[in-house]
Amino acid sequence: xxxxxxxxxxxxxxxxxxxxxxxxxxxxxxxxxxxxxxxxxxxxxxxxxxxxxxxxxxxxxxxxxxxxxxxxxxxxxxxxxxxxxxxxxxxxxxxxxxxxxxxxxxxxxxxxxxxxxxxxxxxxxxxxx
Numbered sequence: 001x002x003x004x005x006x007x008x009x010x011x012x013x014x015x016x017x018x019x020x021x022x023x024x025x026x027x028x029x030x031x032x033x034x035x036x037x038x039x040x041x042x043x044x045x046x047x048x049x050x051x052x053x054x055x056x057x058x059x060x061x062x063x064x065x066x067x068x069x070x071x072x073x074x075x076x077x078x079x080x081x082x083x084x085x086x087x088x089x090x091x092x093x094x095x096x097x098x099x100x101x102x103x104x105x106x107x108x109x110x111x112x113x114x115x116x117x118x119x120x121x122x123x124x125x126x127x128x129x
Contacts, residue, residue, distance in 0.1 A: 019113035024106040027062075027080040029091050034100065035083050039063070047079060060084040060091050 030038050039049065047065040054061050060082050068076030082103060084091040094103065109118065 019110050019118050021108040021110060024108040025064075025078040025080055026105050027082055027103050028101060029082045029095060029103040030100045031092070031095060032083045032085050035061075035063075035081065038081050039065070042079065042081075047077075050078070058084075058091075059086040059089050 028038065042065050045067070047067045050064040050066040052061055052063050061084070063081045063083075064078060065080060066078045082091055086092065091103075109115065
C-alpha cells in the first residue's frame with residue numbers, strides 16, 4: 001500500500017459516496033506573475049472567467065473559471081485560481097513552502113447530509129479534511 005493511500009471498506013465507502021455528489025471545483029494557487037499564463041491555458045480548454053473576488057483580511061484575488069452548462073448550475077465544470085500581490089499573504093507563504101499548484105478540492109455534498117457526521121466518517125477513514 002502506498003503511504004498516501006487509504007484502504008476503504010466497501011460499506012463505509014458506499015455510505016460516504018452517497019453523500020458526496022461530485023467534485024464541485026478545484027482551486028489552484030499561483031504567483032500573481034503567472035495569472036495571465038494560467039488563465040490563457042484554461043481558456044484554451046474552454047473555460048471562461050465567471051467572477052473575481054478580492055479579499056481584504058487575507059489579501060488575494062480569487063478567480064472562478066467555468067465551462068459548459070448544467071440544469072442545477074450556470075456551469076457544468078468549474079475551476080479557480082487564487083493569487084496575491086502581498087508577499088506575506090497565506091497564498092504566497094504556501095507557494096514559498098510547496099510551490100504553485102492545487103490549493104484545495106471542494107465537493108458538492110447532498111444538502112440532506114449531516115456534515116458533522118460526514119466529516120467524522122472521513123476523519124475515521126484517515127482522510128485529510
